[in-house]
Amino acid sequence: MPEISKRGQSVPMSPFRKLIPFADQAKARGKHVYHLNIGQPDIPTPPKALERVRQTDMKVLAYGPAVGNLSYREKLVDYYRQFEIEVTPDQIIVGSGASESLQILMFACFNQGDEVIVPEPFYANYNGFAQIGDVTIRPITTHINDGFALPSIEAFEEAINERTRGIMITNPNNPTGCVYSKDVLLALGALAKKHDLFLICDEVYREFCFDDNEFFSVLNIPELQDHAIIIDSISKRYSACGARIGAIVTRNEVLLSSLTRYVKLRLSPPGLGQILAEATLEMGPDYLTEVKEEYDRRRSVVFKRLQNMPGVISYLPGGAFYCFAKFPIDDADRFCQWLLEDFEHKGATVMLSPGAGFYASPNMGYDEVRMAFVLNTNDLEKAMDCLEIALQVYPGRVVAKQAEAALRNK
């Protein structure tokens, strides 16, 4: 029997999906599962955009341009202008989701063995994309006590060595919901410029900034013409995860030329998804305003409920639709599996993403989980009911044990 490759054996399992077999078994036994494990919103995809797909009258579903349809890229130019990001259609490369875009970027920006600095916890699949690209993620740990704010510029600078070729961030952040301010980003930009590093920013949640958090794009950092790269996707803002339409945007012409060669190898991004994506950009702002308000309400529900759960450490996320919380548990992997296998409240349970997969550093996040606010407030309350009771009865609960130990010692 031929052996598969070493990299094929070690490629990381997505933490969002590794518990799926247990969820399937739970459902097969009749248990309802509230999915907070994956950023798959229950928000309807814009009906007008879906209607455009239904109205398509093409004869041949042909290859499109490798870099994406020009008409779509032209509309994206107008879309970005709303955020004062000035780019041309030639500076946009449409990908099969942000996932493909990130992967191609690994190849085009970095050589094998190069390092990219990423604040952790980070979007877990970065670990897999880095492994595919043979790139090393050098993590800088952020902490729950300040809502996972970016570390100081000094911390970034200390992490730079002769192999460092880039800094990669997600703003607003997945999994923490942290939004990075203009000042912080300008300082990071100055560092990227000083050390001639690519500054890659995954900005797929830019619409979802709450309270007084304001979105600022790395493409708007002056003098970062050749260093700044954004990753984008329609999946979250238009609840169109299945369309698989993302993008890379940069003004670096050498990089654009290389990326173009990479995307030509896979011929073109999904054709039907691009019809939908283009249609989303022809709608007014009402859809996104409503969606943002809905996520804001959900954020309040999760925050309030977590605040009232003993031993849970949490915070109010400033953006996106995630919260990364610390639980009074022995092991989040075990807890999340137990939720699916052994726990039930009113015929239901909740599915969460265990924290460890969101770190590159070892032994981190073992008592943390990511929750995605992708259910309506009614379901979210029920999911929080499950979580609240689960944390009281989970055999591996840590606060309880500490309390018991304290009682015994009296």
Next chain:
Amino acid sequence: MPEISKRGQSVPMSPFRKLIPFADQAKARGKHVYHLNIGQPDIPTPPKALERVRQTDMKVLAYGPAVGNLSYREKLVDYYRQFEIEVTPDQIIVGSGASESLQILMFACFNQGDEVIVPEPFYANYNGFAQIGDVTIRPITTHINDGFALPSIEAFEEAINERTRGIMITNPNNPTGCVYSKDVLLALGALAKKHDLFLICDEVYREFCFDDNEFFSVLNIPELQDHAIIIDSISKRYSACGARIGAIVTRNEVLLSSLTRYVKLRLSPPGLGQILAEATLEMGPDYLTEVKEEYDRRRSVVFKRLQNMPGVISYLPGGAFYCFAKFPIDDADRFCQWLLEDFEHKGATVMLSPGAGFYASPNMGYDEVRMAFVLNTNDLEKAMDCLEIALQVYPGRVVAKQAEAALRNK
């Protein structure tokens, strides 16, 4: 300015698309371009399948399973059964086109520096996928004088060294149209078994076997349970290149487990494209029968016309919809560019793919081109008119020069 990676600088340009700027300029000047350069058929996508997309009434275009929708994979099981290929839905991994599937396979099967034997000329983008995977293609050259038949098993065996981990073929072949017989494939399978190599076969043209050529799948080679892998796509058989739906099919459970982890990183294949793909499998055989007859007619047109062009060496391809011919020219890159820039016949010209990109060996294919029979016979005749006249007047023609030299020497 940050430098892009070395691999990003050297990633090969797709030979199907590198002349596109010249084609665009020709069109801008009002010239009609007959595109024989890319396997983009003019055949209508099955109207019933497109209708299914139009009838979709989903509310949320959500992520699907990473390995593809179960309902689609179940129908694929029935589809493969028509070719006596017995597989289960779990042995099928749906990809974003054969391109993505091939790329993931490079990672899962091979380590960096491993070698895979590929008969050349081969589908040109294999060069790019191998570069991305840091895998070395060891080419075995096939020749036009026997219609690019596979070399002897001894030639394959001689190419095997300690780094060899696989053999990759395309059957029916792109770019040559050669169909490999059951006997040849059984012998190749025995070799793969003997040396414990993966035998990867790109079978996207399996419907298009003409005359007495019969299709035989590597998945039907006995005792190759863990070695055989097929690559598939709906792009060609259903003229749905823009859907971006492909597949990997194998019975190797360790490989399937690794591939599943890879595809989970990119979440899911295109959702709308899968609706179309599933619908194609619910139609009767009439569509494909008609399409095959149409390609057969086109094949005859191209063969007959090429036979009558002085100095052109050609053959009757047994399958697929390509012909790889040798022209009496100095350099196919130059000739193909000249066709777009400097040549015109009745307001039109023809676009072809230069041959060198289909080889891994240096200095091969410089006087060869690939032609795709993707236009109706009427347009194909006009394209052949252009080609016939172009070969007479091209300044870099070689036969003419030899003839002139012969005349002078008289």
